[in-house]
Amino acid sequence: MSETLRNAVTGKVKSWYGRTRGPLVQMLIKTITKTIPPRSRVRLIRADSRTPSWKKDIGRQFRVGYYSRKDGLDCIWLVNENGVYEQTTNRKFLLKYFDVEYLSPEKNLYGRGKRRLRKILIPSPLERLNSRSSIEAYEGAKEIGQKDNRGTVRSVIDVLLQGQRVLNRAAAAYALNLTHGKAAIPALERSVGNKREHPKVRGQAAESLAHNHRAKSHHILRVNLNDPSKEVRFWCAFSLSQMADEDALVPLKKLAEKDHRIVKGFWSVSKEANWAMREIQKEIRACGRRRQPCLFCSKVRRKRASRMSHA
Numbered sequence: 491m492s493e494t495l496r497n498a499v500t501g502k503v504k505s506w507y508g509r510t511r512g513p514l515v516q517m518l519i520k521t522i523t524k525t526i527p528p529r530s531r532v533r534l535i536r537a538d539s540r541t542p543s544w545k546k547d548i549g550r551q552f553r554v555g556y557y558s559r560k561d562g563l564d565c566i567w568l569v570n571e572n573g574v575y576e577q578t579t580n581r582k583f584l585l586k587y588f589d590v591e592y593l594s595p596e597k598n599l600y601g602r603g604k605r606r607l608r609k610i611l612i613p614s615p616l617e618r619l620n621s622r623s624s625i626e627a628y629e630g631a632k633e634i635g636q637k638d639n640r641g642t643v644r645s646v647i648d649v650l651l652q653g654q655r656v657l658n659r660a661a662a663a664y665a666l667n668l669t670h671g672k673a674a675i676p677a678l679e680r681s682v683g684n685k686r687e688h689p690k691v692r693g694q695a696a697e698s699l700a701h702n703h704r705a706k707s708h709h710i711l712r713v714n715l716n717d718p719s720k721e722v723r724f725w726c727a728f729s730l731s732q733m734a735d736e737d738a739l740v741p742l743k744k745l746a747e748k749d750h751r752i753v754k755g756f757w758s759v760s761k762e763a764n765w766a767m768r769e770i771q772k773e774i775r776a777c778g779r780r781r782q783p784c785l786f787c788s789k790v791r792r793k794r795a796s797r798m799s800h801a
Contacts, residue, residue, distance in 0.1 A: 635668020
């Protein structure tokens, strides 16, 4: 099963779970074997009004357990991290709400003569960040952001700059958006300006600079409004809008007039540029600021001045 098909079907959400659900569910059902083999790995990626209790479990990984002759092959047991047969579902629900990350070659459907599935080792957030699965990588990024441990920032930066796969580097850029501290800013700036880097990584790095940046970041984002990549132009426009960067109004106006390329999962660069200009102008009117640093930079400068006055 191709990554593109799976992403289009499984209803992943925007920046890390992809685009909204399309009409391809039936196609996915046909591409996967009728009986999903035991020991296959699946991850819950969505919940709705029909499955409200699943919302708190989004992101959890399960294994498909051995089938029961009494329940039949349509009753799929989901085995949790501790090796406990936690809940049941059927094939249609599983393909609608879960991402199939690994299809096992297991042929013994009922587990005759087999041991029950054991407890699995839970990987660390950094191990998840380096996963081959985009969902797993972004779940690791979320976990890193929630813990906000400064001791891991250096390791995340290493993944951003030297990670083996594009999805890992993009997830690392996302994680640095969720963490605090100045150490990540130069690395994000470097990724945005690196023309040899993949546009997904550069775009995510540009987005992550929106609320964690320095004065130099403004210039880097403005320069890259003219980048050949539409994704980079799009996310630079977004970040400059969040910074309320008045100096970006002129280049944004040019994008709004001429750049009608569509960014997959969102809209055109021109629409984003128009929105960005409105946000900047709204902030200027609200705060009465002219030719002054953005709100974030202003706070940084005030903190520095306060420290110097107390010295």
